[in-house]
Amino acid sequence: MNASPASYRSIFTPGLFGGQVIVVTGGGSGIGRCxxxxxxxxxxxxxxxxxKPEKLEAVKAEIESAGGKAATQAFDIRHxxxxxxxxxxIVAAHGRVDGLVNNAGGQYIxxxxxxxxxxxxxxIHTNLTGGFLVARECFVQSMRSHGGAIVNIVADIWGSMPNMGHSGAARAGMVSFTETAALEWAANGxxxxxxxPGYIASSGMDHYPPEAGDMLRAMRKTVPAGRFGTEAETSAxxxxxxxxxxxxxxxxxxRVDGARPQVRMGWPMALPDAQARQRPAVKPxxxxxLAQTPRVFQDK
Known part of the structure; x- marks a missing residue:
């Protein structure tokens, strides 16, 4: 693949996943797209x-224009x-599945x-059952014979997930599934x-109603790192x-969260951007x- 300013700038060695087939659910936007x-x-x-086939095809075209290889498979992971x-x-078309990124999900406030x-x-069906079904089928139909690696995307659930208790319950279930699958499937390689991910500046934020804008913009003040994470930091x-x-x-x-779950009452929050003259913040x-700033952060 020819490197160019219009290509992904990964910190990993070129060709790291050469010859591998990796499925990315929720690949049409946000962290999955990245x-x-x-x-x-x-x-x-x-x-x-x-x-949505049209979203998948758009990302496929982006990847191919940068010299990469992509295919699409539109279906509902809940069924x-x-x-x-x-x-x-997928197995018939590509021979096997070497990796799965179980990223598809969603919730509301x-x-x-x-x-x-x-x-x-x-x-629950989207964030837990669907992820289980995709992982199970990738294991049964390919990885059980060939080995592989699965990465399930959960969320910052440590302590609680107020106003998103349904998602918190599902993500906690996915953590337990991750631990059990790691044990049961280890013998198959x-x-x-x-x-x-913690608070990541992703297009997923644009699915929340406009009245949530002030809350979303203020969330970085609860992160010791003093900022939102990027999609690329999660992808890495x-x-x-x-x-x-x-x-x-x-x-x-x-966890990719800038130490947000460690925040405790009684410990002063000294955000790095407020102390830039004294010490440098960790740069994102x-x-x-092709990263895009979520609309909720534009013109603010």
Missing amino acids: TAHELASLGAQVVLVGR EDAVRDAVRA TPLADISAKGWEAV VRVNAVA AIAFLLSPAASFISGSVL YDGFH
């Missing part, structure tokens, strides 16, 4: 998964038969007392880990866990050449 770009830039044949058929089609059973189940963690460098890591959760890493 991760797909990085993996493709490192030589992987990426298979983009999502419900067992659809998942089984789609993974079968609502306190527990106002969440209906239907709303609760919708989030399969590693299973999770990445827990995913790439590491998929790589041979993590060959003895399984059943673990890698953003190797994604």
Whole structure:
């Protein structure tokens, strides 16, 4: 692949995933889109998964224009038969699945007392059941025979997840699934880990209602690092866990959150940007050449 200013600037060695087939669910936007770009830039044949073919095709075109290899498979991860058929089609087309990034998910802002059973189940099915189904089928149909690596994307659930209790419950379940799958599938040469993004400046923030804008913009003040993370910082963690460098890591959760869960009452928050003259803040890493600022942060 020819390097150019219009290509992904990964910190990992070129060709790291050469010859590998890696499935990325939720690959049409946000962290999934960024991760797909990085993996493709490192030589992987990426298979983009999502419900909307037009979004997947747009990302596929981006990857191919940068010299990478991408394919699409549109289906709903919440439907067992659809998942089984789609993974079968992926294996038939590409021969095997070497890696899975279980990234698809979503939630909405609502306190527990106002969440209906239907709303609760919708989030659980998307963030837990769907991820389980895709991982199971990738294991059964390919990884059980060939080995592989799975990275489940969870969230900053440590302590609590107020106003998103349905998502917190689902993500906690996915952490437990990650640990169990790591144990049960280890004999087949399969590693299973999770990445827990904290407050990441991603297009996913644009799905929240406009009235949430002030809250979203203020969230960085609760992060000791004093800023939001980037999609590329999350993608780098995913790439590491998929790589041979993590060959003895399984059943673990890698947090990408700027130490936000460590915040405690009684400890003064001294944000790095307020102390820039005294000491430099840790600069964000953003190797994604097509990164987009969420609308909620524009013109602010």
